[in-house]
Each structure stands twice: as C-alpha cells, then as structure tokens.
Amino acid sequence: MPKLTIDGVQVEVEPGTSVLQAAEKLGIEIPRFCYHERLSVPANCRMCLVEMERAPKPIASCAMPCSDGMVIKTNTETVRKARRGVMEFLLINHPLDCPICDQGGECDLQDQAMGYGFDHSRYGESKRAVTNKNLGPLVATVMTRCIHCTRCIRFIDEIAGVPVLGATSRGEHMEVTTYVEQAIDSELSGNLVDVCPVGALTAKPYAFTARPWELRKTESIDVFDAVGSNIRVDVRGPEVMRVLPRLAEDINEEWISDKSRYAIDGLKRQRLDRPYVRRDGKLVATSWDDAFAAIAQRLNGVPGSRIAALAGDLADAESMLALKDLMIALGSPHRDCRQDGAQFDVSARAGWLFNSGIAGIEQADAILLIGTNLRWEAPLINARVRKRYLQGGLKVGVIGPQHDLTYPTTLIGAGPQSLEDLIEGRHGFAAVLKEAKRPLLILGTGAVQRRDGLAVQALARRAAETFGMITDDWNGYNFLHLAAARTGGLELGFVPGEGGLATAGIVAAAGAGELDVVYLLGADEIDGGRFGKAFVIYQGHHGDRGAHRADVVLPGAAYTEKNATYVNTEGRAQWGRQATFAPAEAREDWKILRALSAVLGHPLPYDSLGAVRRQLAATSPVFGAIDARVAASWAPFGGPGAVDAVPFAAPIENFYMTDPISRASVTMAQCTEAFILPAREKTGTHG
Amino acid sequence: MSAPSMPAEAQPESFAFTEANLERARALIAKYPAGRQASAVIPLLDLAQRQHDNWLPRAAMDTVADMLSMPRIRVYEVASFYTMFNRAPVGKHLVQVCTNTPCWLRGSDAVVSSCRRKLGIDFGETTADGQFTLVEVECLGACVNAPMIQVNDDTYEDLDGPRTEALLDALARGERPASGSTTGRSGACPAGGPTTLTASAERAGIALPSAGSADILPADDR
Numbered sequence A: 001m002p003k004l005t006i007d008g009v010q011v012e013v014e015p016g017t018s019v020l021q022a023a024e025k026l027g028i029e030i031p032r033f034c035y036h037e038r039l040s041v042p043a044n045c046r047m048c049l050v051e052m053e054r055a056p057k058p059i060a061s062c063a064m065p066c067s068d069g070m071v072i073k074t075n076t077e078t079v080r081k082a083r084r085g086v087m088e089f090l091l092i093n094h095p096l097d098c099p100i101c102d103q104g105g106e107c108d109l110q111d112q113a114m115g116y117g118f119d120h121s122r123y124g125e126s127k128r129a130v131t132n133k134n135l136g137p138l139v140a141t142v143m144t145r146c147i148h149c150t151r152c153i154r155f156i157d158e159i160a161g162v163p164v165l166g167a168t169s170r171g172e173h174m175e176v177t178t179y180v181e182q183a184i185d186s187e188l189s190g191n192l193v194d195v196c197p198v199g200a201l202t203a204k205p206y207a208f209t210a211r212p213w214e215l216r217k218t219e220s221i222d223v224f225d226a227v228g229s230n231i232r233v234d235v236r237g238p239e240v241m242r243v244l245p246r247l248a249e250d251i252n253e254e255w256i257s258d259k260s261r262y263a264i265d266g267l268k269r270q271r272l273d274r275p276y277v278r279r280d281g282k283l284v285a286t287s288w289d290d291a292f293a294a295i296a297q298r299l300n301g302v303p304g305s306r307i308a309a310l311a312g313d314l315a316d317a318e319s320m321l322a323l324k325d326l327m328i329a330l331g332s333p334h335r336d337c338r339q340d341g342a343q344f345d346v347s348a349r350a351g352w353l354f355n356s357g358i359a360g361i362e363q364a365d366a367i368l369l370i371g372t373n374l375r376w377e378a379p380l381i382n383a384r385v386r387k388r389y390l391q392g393g394l395k396v397g398v399i400g401p402q403h404d405l406t407y408p409t410t411l412i413g414a415g416p417q418s419l420e421d422l423i424e425g426r427h428g429f430a431a432v433l434k435e436a437k438r439p440l441l442i443l444g445t446g447a448v449q450r451r452d453g454l455a456v457q458a459l460a461r462r463a464a465e466t467f468g469m470i471t472d473d474w475n476g477y478n479f480l481h482l483a484a485a486r487t488g489g490l491e492l493g494f495v496p497g498e499g500g501l502a503t504a505g506i507v508a509a510a511g512a513g514e515l516d517v518v519y520l521l522g523a524d525e526i527d528g529g530r531f532g533k534a535f536v537i538y539q540g541h542h543g544d545r546g547a548h549r550a551d552v553v554l555p556g557a558a559y560t561e562k563n564a565t566y567v568n569t570e571g572r573a574q575w576g577r578q579a580t581f582a583p584a585e586a587r588e589d590w591k592i593l594r595a596l597s598a599v600l601g602h603p604l605p606y607d608s609l610g611a612v613r614r615q616l617a618a619t620s621p622v623f624g625a626i627d628a629r630v631a632a633s634w635a636p637f638g639g640p641g642a643v644d645a646v647p648f649a650a651p652i653e654n655f656y657m658t659d660p661i662s663r664a665s666v667t668m669a670q671c672t673e674a675f676i677l678p679a680r681e682k683t684g685t686h687g
Numbered sequence B: 001m002s003a004p005s006m007p008a009e010a011q012p013e014s015f016a017f018t019e020a021n022l023e024r025a026r027a028l029i030a031k032y033p034a035g036r037q038a039s040a041v042i043p044l045l046d047l048a049q050r051q052h053d054n055w056l057p058r059a060a061m062d063t064v065a066d067m068l069s070m071p072r073i074r075v076y077e078v079a080s081f082y083t084m085f086n087r088a089p090v091g092k093h094l095v096q097v098c099t100n101t102p103c104w105l106r107g108s109d110a111v112v113s114s115c116r117r118k119l120g121i122d123f124g125e126t127t128a129d130g131q132f133t134l135v136e137v138e139c140l141g142a143c144v145n146a147p148m149i150q151v152n153d154d155t156y157e158d159l160d161g162p163r164t165e166a167l168l169d170a171l172a173r174g175e176r177p178a179s180g181s182t183t184g185r186s187g188a189c190p191a192g193g194p195t196t197l198t199a200s201a202e203r204a205g206i207a208l209p210s211a212g213s214a215d216i217l218p219a220d221d222r
Helices: A019-025 A077-092 A108-116 A151-159 A191-195 A258-268 A288-299 A317-329 A359-363 A379-390 A416-423 A429-435 A453-466 A486-491 A503-511 A545-549 A589-599 A609-619 A666-683 B019-030 B037-051 B058-067 B072-081 B101-105 B108-119 B161-172 B198-204
Strands: A003-006 A009-012 A049-052 A071-073 A139-141 A166-168 A175-177 A201-203 A216-221 A230-236 A239-245 A276-279 A282-285 A307-311 A334-336 A366-370 A395-399 A410-413 A439-444 A477-480 A517-521 A535-540 A552-555 A564-567 A573-576 B093-098 B132-137 B149-151 B154-157
Touching: A003 A019, A019 A049, A019 A071, A049 A077, A077 A108, A151 A191, A151 A379, A166 B072, A191 A201, A191 A239, A216 A573, A239 A258, A258 A666, A276 A288, A288 A552, A288 A589, A307 A317, A307 A503, A317 A334, A317 A486, A317 A517, A317 A564, A317 A589, A317 A609, A334 A503, A359 A379, A366 A429, A366 A453, A395 A416, A395 A429, A410 A416, A416 A429, A416 A453, A439 A453, A453 A477, A486 A564, A535 A545, A535 A589, B019 B037, B037 B058, B037 B072, B058 B072, B093 B108, B101 B108, B108 B132, B108 B161, B132 B161, B149 B161
Parallel strands: A003 A071, A307 A334, A307 A517, A366 A395, A366 A439, A395 A410, A439 A477, A517 A535, A535 A552, B093 B132
Antiparallel strands: A003 A009, A049 A071, A139 A201, A166 A175, A216 A230, A230 A239, A276 A282, A276 A552, A564 A573, B093 B149, B149 B154
C-alpha cells in the first residue's frame, strides 16, 4: 500500500489509486472536467494539474497512480498558475452565453472559472462556432459550448454500451458528434446531460424552463420500473420541473433511465383532479361526498364474495394495505396486485425477489437470462450487467427472445423446453454455468405471465439448484419485476385470500356477471370492456384505461405527490417523498381509502401516515427496514405440471410507454416516434 | 469554424473491396494479433481510398468498420483525424501545396499563385473538368528542398512559379513527371553541388554528383 504526502498530510491508499482520488480522500478538492469516477481516465482536460516533488512540470493528478514516497502539492503558485492557464485556454472558445444557458448555476465550468480561473480575459480574437447536432428528442446540444472533455463519448461507450458518439477531426476542428446524424438510441441517454460538465448537452424537454436556484429539491424514489432508482424531484411552485438521479451504489449508482427522467411531463396531462360519477352513461364531475355516497349506495347489501380489488403497477404500499384491509372488512377475498397475470408462490419470498441484489451482479461470472429483455425491463440492471461484462470473464446466456443488450450473449433457446435441455446438460452453456463460481439467473416477468408460470418457476428453481446458484453465501436466483408496486403488493399480501380469485379469475367473473363491484387502484393495464356489467370504482391519478371504464372515479396522487413506500425487485423498501401537491381535489391514496372506509362503516384502524407504516411493518418485516434489503430464505416454490412449448414472449412492447404517466407524456410519445416505430418498420414484426 | 462535413450528395449506396483488395485487406488484418484487428484500420482505409477514386465515401468507412468489428464512429474518427483521408470527392490530381514557414521563406507564395492562375481555382476547390483539386497543407517533410507540393503520392520539390506551371501542364497532359527535386539535384544535396569532402571524394575516385540547375533560387531572391 503506497504511502504519500499531499499538502503535508500523509495518506496511505490502495495500490492503483490516483493522486486525485487520494487527495479526495483527504478532502482536498482538485478541479477537473474530464475525470469522472465511473468512466475511464483520458486525462485530456489538464485541469487537475498538481505539483509533484522531483517532477520537472505539473502532473495530471487524475491519471497519476500513487506511489510510495510521493510528495504532492496542490496549493502552490505553480499549480495555481497552471490551472489559470488551462482555464484560460478552455475559455478561449467557450461562448459567454451563461445568461441564456440551461447549465447556468450548476455548471462546472462556471464554478471552476470562478474558483480557479483568471479574473479577466486576454483573448480578443473571434471564437469558433460549431454546428449543433441532433441527438434525438431528449438531449439538446449547443456544441459551441463543448470543451471536449469526452465524458459523453465515454459514457455512451462504456456505461450505455451504444457507441455512437465520437470526436471527429482534430485540433481546432474537433467536434463531438455522431458524424452521421442519428438520435442516440439508448435508454440511458438522459445521463449524458448529467455527465456533461458544461452546457453543451442539456435536457431538451427542460430547455429554458427553470433555473436551478428556483427549484425545491425532494429526495424520492422512481416508480417507472421495479428497480427503485433513487431520484431527486425538482419542483417549482406546484410543477415538477425535472427528475435527477441520486447516488445509490447498491441500486442505480448515479444513473437513471430516460423514462424515469423524462416521463414527468405526463404528470401534467390527463390528470384526474376531481371525483367523477357516471350518470346516464357519462362521467360527471362531482364532490367527494357525492362520490363516496354513490359507492356506499352501490355496495349496500352486496356480499363480500361479489366484490373484488385490483392494484395497479404504480400503487404504493400504504394504499395497497388500506385497500386490502378494506376488502377484508367488506368480506371479500378477491384481490390481486398482478394485473399482468403473473403467477407466484406467494409464500416463498425467494421465488419472487432479486435475491443476489443488483450490486450482487458484479460478483457473478455467468448469467442466465430467462424470458427477459433486460435492457427495456430494467435499464439500470442491464447497465450493471454490462459493467460486470466490461470487467471481463462474464458469460451471458439467453433463453427467450434475444435482444441487443449491449453485451454479447449466447442464445440457448426460445422457450421452457430449452431451459429443461440446459438443466439436463444438453446445451454447451450448461458447462459454463457448472464451472462458474458465482452463477446467477434472472427470470423475467415474460416467463411467468403464462398458464404454466408456476411450472416455469419450478424449472428455474431446478436450474438454480442444479448449477450451484444457491450456496450458503450466495443466492443467484433472481426474479425481475416490471412494476414498482409489485414486490410491495406481494410482501403485504395483496393477493387472493382464502378462496379468492386472482386477476384472470376476477376479470372472467366480472365479465360473466359473477362480481358486482370491482375496485381498481390505479389498475390501467386491463381492457375496461372485460369487466362486463360490474360497477367499477377507479382510484388513480390519470384518465387512462381504468378511468374510462369506471363508474366512480376517485382522484389520487401520483408518486411525486405523496409520501409513500415502494419495494423494489430486490425486496428493498424505500420511502418516496412528497415533492408537490396533487391537483385540485385529488388526495393521497391511503387517505382516500381511509375516508371511504368510514363512509362504508368499516373505519380502518389508522389515522396517520405513521400509523399506516406501523401497520405495514407489522405485516412484513420488509417495511420495518427502510432502505435495507431483507433477504429471503431458500424454500421450495413453483408448481407442478408440464411446461408449454410456447416460446417466452417479451412483456414490454414499447419501453417509453408502460404506464399511465408515460402514456400521457409528450416526450415519451416523441421517443416512441423516434426509436420504437422506425425499429418496428425495419423488422416488420408489427404489421 | 466547423469541420467540413461529408457531402450528402455523391455518397454511393454501397462499397465493396475488389477481390484483389480484399485479399490484400485480409493480409493486412493478419499482421495484427487476434482481437487487435482494429489496428488495421488505417491501412484498410487507405486501401479503400485508393480503390475509390482517392476519396472515402461513408459506405467505405462502414465497410471497414464492419470488417474490423469496431463501432462505426471509431472509424469516422480516424478518417476525419487524418488529413490524408479525403471524405469528399477530389480531382484526379490532388495538388497539396505546403505553405508552412520553410516553404514560405523559399517562395511558396509564387507556387500558390501559379497554381491559382494555372488551374483557375482556389484552395479547397476542384477544376470543372475534375482533373485538379487544390489544397493547402501543413509541412510535408522536405523543408530542405522547399518549396514543395505533393500530387497524390508524388512530391515535387525546389519549385518556383514557372516550374510549378510546367509541372501542372505535364500533369494535365496525362504525364507523370518523376518525383523529387525539379531542379535535378540529387536528393537533398547542396543546391550548388557538394562543398565539403570534395578532396576525399576525389582521392577515393568517387564521381561527384552534378550541381543540377544553377538557378534554383526563386527569382526574387537572386
């Protein structure tokens, strides 16, 4: 372990640590542009120059590995002069358009020019101008501002795995570009805006809308997939202006997907802002009292066995608990949180959790993907697999539709039969899994949304056991959920009670007239026509499929508008926090259910968020351990029976539109037009 | 000022190496260890450019990228970095005039004005008949015989106005004048013939190279 001295302080660091990292450890700030913790080190901006004893000239601290006995000075006249010089050169071709630049106020160049730059400019010549590039509907470019740090090139190459950006030409003519005009077809392209230290790459939908100092920042949790990315919601007044990632090493590192970042304009459109009751076939705006009265009137005398509840993909744990308790109070066993019809052995947690953890992927040396398009279903988990792939020695096998996942994969087969063959050792990949020290499988939702879902799970369990994925210190059986609500719903038991019906049963029974009332808690993925003549109560925040069919609409709050708990696919409960208020009459969801329960004569036993959460914690220990992963013990799960020969199907047809919020988003519609539709035309798989 | 981009017009739909060049490309790739085939990108681009009228269409860059299994943008980067790769059509004779300090001191201005007058075009332009493209380049590495120009693969040194015009005339006639000094001196020998070790050469019986043309100095220097 090398020992070195930085500014007179001795520090011992791991071999391979750079001088910049060592200084950071001591809390010494070294300015930088091109250096980024998660990207390779090109050392081309020269801003991090420091003085090293016995070196003839300043060294680039980001690329200089620490060695024993080094003496580094970061605060000498030489260093200050070097930084001023570098800064002056960087500013030569940088426009003075900070007042109209979206990066203004949160710009590394601005800050560092203030901190380390010259106090005036000596440059009187004309500056260079660069044509802007069209990178698609998400990333806006003002390329004249580019200082050629190449962070975006490295990000898109290394993290996103879509190498389309590069630096063409050279010297004064150098440009960061895609060369052939094309949109960046990556689910992580929004992060380019974050890695850009200047205003060259900015968020197109957010352009010219707000200044960072006007925004109120709230730390929250993303709900557009089951990863539970940590986000920061920036709000001005009542309006959500933007969503940024928050550092969470175990989950999303410091990235988020484009849907998480840009679907927020959907929060302003199609909103349900007051209760509605259907009168003479038309939904009529009304008051809460009136809506509740209509429900109470319809429910009067209806036996519990003729009532059912479905929870949607964005539902929070608090409201699902309230709805579950209300259904039990009404005597109904029919409830389900799985609109997609996925089947699970609810009692065995290990069967529906991402047991290795997202960070655990980095320890794996062989991965088997079953019925999942990881890149669309969980872009950040896919990025983690790619990260592991780049470290070398990772082999990935795929059963199901093969997609471009940004790393090489071996196609084993298309359906459950191939998995069986693999277990029997009839495919070459079996040897890879056998030899692997830490093999891991990821079972996608597409593999269990079928009639033989439980049998597929039993098969996957057999695979996990056969290939040594389950040991004392390693559980490589991973289930990947698609919806933020799903794990929470399963944890708190929003599943059919004794003799209750599951989703398919509820829909069929309602269609056949065997159910009188169906309560939809943000459940929008089921075609409303299939509920037959049942009285449909829809509680949610968007006028999507569910609300269109509803007889009573109760306006709820979207994820940015409530304090709510979400459990990610790892079984990690996290608190999303209220950043703004729901529009007009809309209310937080668990409060709506609490109020309704009183009207129906079965008041729920909690009056505050604290009380609901205590009840949640009593239901499952997961809710008592916020931000922690509660591991599951390995137990048999899955079901008997044979598997179908039908190949696994992809559960997501369009990454950019998977839920009521993203379906209402203009930005996501633009993305669909830019990325999804051309691809469909090319492959001809859709008409 | 923005880097010149690829012209959308004139881009062919596709590009394929000829059988002979494909053979040559395979040999070039085989020079590098397995997995390092991307090292062959510059020779392959050069090969493609030679096959395709001395310029690289996008299709050729894509072909090379796919052959070396590297991202296309990495090939665009290489092709745009090196000025020897032409990403737009050029004339049959690519006249590259050096105007760096040594050539300029030795009279490159006269060479440039001769080219302009003779060809009727300026830097970056191509004659209407597609015979000549005139470009200004940085040092071509024969400062000792300055001023110089390079036409495709041949260099012509010790130029002045009239000799430049004569050279362009010869090229226009379809000739290919011998490359090297246009005054006839051997390599980079002193312009007026050897001045040192003449006695030793005589003793050893070595014939001294001729002085070549006496008036190699540009007219205004005389």
